[in-house]
Every structure is written in structure tokens, then in C-alpha cells.
Amino acid sequence: MRLATRLLPIAIGGALGSLLRYWFEIHLGSSLRFPMGIFAANIIGSFIIGITLTLLPLVSLRAGPLLRLFLATGFCGGLTTLSTLAVSLAEQITRLGFGVAGLYAIITVSAGVGAAILGRIIGKLWYGRGRVVSS
Numbered sequence: 001m002r003l004a005t006r007l008l009p010i011a012i013g014g015a016l017g018s019l020l021r022y023w024f025e026i027h028l029g030s031s032l033r034f035p036m037g038i039f040a041a042n043i044i045g046s047f048i049i050g051i052t053l054t055l056l057p058l059v060s061l062r063a064g065p066l067l068r069l070f071l072a073t074g075f076c077g078g079l080t081t082l083s084t085l086a087v088s089l090a091e092q093i094t095r096l097g098f099g100v101a102g103l104y105a106i107i108t109v110s111a112g113v114g115a116a117i118l119g120r121i122i123g124k125l126w127y128g129r130g131r132v133v134s135s
Helices: 003-028 036-059 064-079 082-096 098-128
Strands: none
Touching: 003 036, 003 064, 036 064, 036 082, 036 098, 082 098
């Protein structure tokens, strides 16, 4: 697969994921005490990547690699925000102390892992019920 063929789905997915993250931050808020927009972006992105990485190997050999680049690398890479999470935690530690920052970090990581596991479970159930059509 040519480099340009791989870069285009990553770029488009990344742009869309970044725009959705920005929408979450505007509409759900990014207060210092609990940055709900960042939290939602991370949890939803974790769920999407869980489903994507579970279903794609099962449903499509032909489109799978490009869909993976678009959804997992591009879209979820643009949507999820580890670097933004790190900066948010650093600000919370500086302004509010380790207690608030630690609680937010534990909640975010736990919910993200839980969402990814849920995405994998739903992906397997969805595939098992024949609702996914391979190309």
C-alpha cells in the first residue's frame, strides 16, 4: 500500500476526531475542576477504538487496513487527548492539589479502559449476531 494511500485516511480521520474533541470541549465544558469535554472525548474515543480494533480484523480483509488507519489512528488519535489530559492534570495539581488531580486521573483512566473493554465486548457480540457484513 502506497504511503499517500495510508496518509489520507489518517489525515481525514484525525481532522474529524479533532473537530469532535473541540465540539465536546465547547459544549460540555472544560472547567479546571472536572474537564467534562476532555473526559467525554477520551471515553468515547476509547469505546470507538475498542470496537474498531475488535471488529475490523473479523469483517474485512480488503478494507480493514484503511478503515483501521481512518478510525483508530486518525479519528481516535484526533479525538482522544492524552497530551491534553496531561496538561489538564498538571494545571489541577498546581491549582487544586494532588487530591483533585489524582481523582480525575483515576476516574478518566478507569472509565477509558472500561469503555474500551465494553467496545470490545459489543464488537464481539455484534459480529456474533451476524449484523456486520464483510466486504
